[in-house]
Amino acid sequence: MRFWEKLSLRARLGLLYAALLAISVVVVGGYSYWNIWQLFIRNKSCHIRARAKPVIEHWLRDNGLAKADSSLSPLKSQTALLLARDLTSRDTVAIIVNRKGDIIANGKRLPEEPVAPAPDEQYLRRALSGENEVTYRGQVKGKPVLVMLIPLRPHPASARVFGVVQMSTTLADIKAILFRHGAMLVSLMAIILILGITTGFWLIGISLRDLQGLLASCNQISRGNFSKVVSVKNRHDEIGQLALSFNHMLEKLEAAFASQRRFVANAAHELMTPLTGLRGSLEVLLRGAQDDPAAIARLSRGMYKEVNRLIRLCEQLLGLSRLENTVNVCKQPLVLSEFFDDFIARARLLAGERSVVLQPGVDARISADPDLLQQVLLNLLSNALRYSATETLIVISWKLLPQEVEIRVSDQGQGIDAEILPHIFEPFYQGKSVVVSGEKGIGLGLSLAKAMVEAHQGTIRITSEPGEGTTVYFTLPLQ
Template sequence: MSIRTRLTLSYVSFFAIALLTLHTGLYLIVRGVLLNSVDNELRLGVEVLRRGFAESNQTPYGYFRDDQLRAILLRQPPVRDFEATSLYVQFFDADGDLVGRSPNIGEGDLAAALTLDEQRFARALDGAEQITTVAYGNVQIRELMAPLRFFNPVTRREETVGVLQVARSMAEIQYALRLLFYALTVGGVVVLLAAARGGAWLTRAAFRPIDEIAQTAQSIVRAEDLSRRIPVPPAADELQRLTITVNDLLARLEELFNHQRRFIADVSHELRTPLTAMQGNLEVLARGAARDPQLLNESLDDMRREVARLIRMVNDLLLLARSDAGIQIRRDPVELDTLLLETHRELRPLAGQVQLRIGEEDQAVVIGDRDRIKQALLNLGINAIQHTPPGGVVTLSLTIRDGHAALSVADTGYGIAPQDLPHIFERFYRADQSRCHNGGGAGLGLSIVRSVVEAHGGKVLVSSEPGKGSVFTMLLPLDSQPEVNDAELLPPDSEAEAAGYGMLNRSME
């Protein structure tokens, strides 16, 4: 069952419950008003009879006797006055004997229906007025039993001399209630049908934009064209927000797919170079170089270098894949000052004619993976050496700023062009190779730096100016500290603005 059908059924069901509640309440209110009007009419009839009896100065037997009905007609109001009315009247004395009745009762079934009930008669003699409903064929009769009193001048008090029974047929009331019930039932059915039709139309109109979104998304999937977007509805409602969200999702998917294509192409390109070199060396060996010791050693050395390059690339890709998968790193105390000295010793053999030195060196301890932090720092150091010309200077520093340990690698190399800064964080991206005096690597080193630093809850900042050098800073939190301002954490002697942080990826081995 579709959502549209379920919504329509839910709407109609809720409307039916509300309509049933309303009609039931309306029916009960009308019925109560009509019964109250009948009861008031019965009480008025009793009051009229009591007043007429009191003004007649007769005894109940004389006032209500059938043989004096003709004389009573001359008085107001005698029992016979109810002959042409809708009220039926009977009078019973204190012993329960019928004294008189209105002529409209007759001697048939109506008289049998109005037979005196002893329990209600006894309660009426005690002074309690009682209203009840009795059956008369298919018609109900509403009756009121009330005591009849008169003032005894001898005892000087009121005495109960009998019980008046005043009744009224409910035929008109039943007919009116029956018509009301039929009207409410038929009207309710018609309204429910109209509500179902209208609900189906409303849900269809409300879901039309969703159908368009689904159809557009399906066409995008079939065409495999993630550059297409769903038209945004003009109304600022939930559907507009949904469309914007879906378009953002499509843009994100397009970016991811494009990134994946570029990544696969870059990996293929990087793998092709060493494999082609190895294939060439194997062909040289196959043509007889194996019998020449010098050519054999040169070919083997070339293949060893290419294999080592492949191993480094595969290890870097594996590390990045693990980082993307969210694998947890170790959480141990790491003394960064000791780590800085170790990195300096390992980088000195690689520096060549580049001067490698240590700048500021504060003592700092962070919680993290020592090997990963060292690898990131080595990558920054190698990157700086490769992009610094002979005679230049590479400086390793460790400072503490606003609860963060700042590991900085500054060089006096070629710097980074402004158009390259937004892209140096991408994997396999390499700036101008002509400015790298040492060949460069696959372009994964700075991506590893960024993934390691972010895994430790830190940031990587870079500031660079062409011709003056670059400064890369790894910010690692010492403890749970609030966010810091990137501009405040840049080296104070740097005149360049922070160009960004993220996946740093300048070419390195």
């Protein structure tokens, strides 16, 4: 078993195939050899019996033994010898046995005639008891012979048996034919085996070729190279299908890794700007601006802002990664009207000269994490504030749907260009809109909002009309 497990799939399949092929060839060859042997023997015995039948009938008639009563007298050796001689030929010898089992006549006269084997007690008894077709194989001086026992009766329908003719013939000729036949069979089997195993190995190799490609590809991937795609020779068999779905998986993986890389690159990019400000300011201070109190004040204010920006960025990145695990979402029952009354108060503090209006819908209970929901709304609100002029309206409203509640945040700001809209939820994606108030964002607000809504099994979408305003819709499941 150890050895077997160490073999490659190809070798294992090849060996199994070769073993099966060898077994079937040996079985078929052996069966056909045995069959031919049987056929030869049957043929020979039939032939000899057919030849003997008219001779025996003649002999019965000529010697007046065909009458039912005459058979009662014991068979005379003289009479029996006549029959034995008639039945003996160059390859066949006949002996006659009486009811007691004694040999009373032997047909062999000439030296070239074969020697008859001694009658076998057991078979003889069967023939004497009236069995017609007793045929068996015996041996004379180590050579195989075929022995046939023919019971002697007055006429074929009679139940009385007064003796048995034992005819024996050599099987050496059949043996010789069979040996030639067997030799031919063995060489044919060898040829079939060699051809079969070679083509088998070749075929297995062909069908496993895609598998080898797969293996090479896997090795490449473990080294971090995702570009190696398996070439598929046959796309219909299982291995081809496997290679195809493997390639498909590879594409997906590559895309996932690329987006991961892009995310990290974007995050680093976002870190670079505040770091530039910090490094430059520090350097300028150290180079001599520290001698001027006014410069210290200006530069340190700037550095403080940059540090805050870094902290904000880190918090949002952490927020995103935390949301990948839904365990961090603490859902609890919330009454919409109560939640929004609290929220709107906070929103108005942030809004400054813009007014925030709540248009409540039918009250309902939802199951949500209040901190996350507030975070979503704050993110949407700060976007709305950032890109809207003073004295514009920001409307927060909700509407009950059969299974969920749809919450809307709409502004009358500058809107978003149609070509930017499809990418708006991608991390770090930022349009070219000019910030109206406050600071430019980091580009994670909407990504975070989306992740938070999706952590609640909700959906989020955005519509915008440049110059008119933007509306963000998101749904949360009802309790």
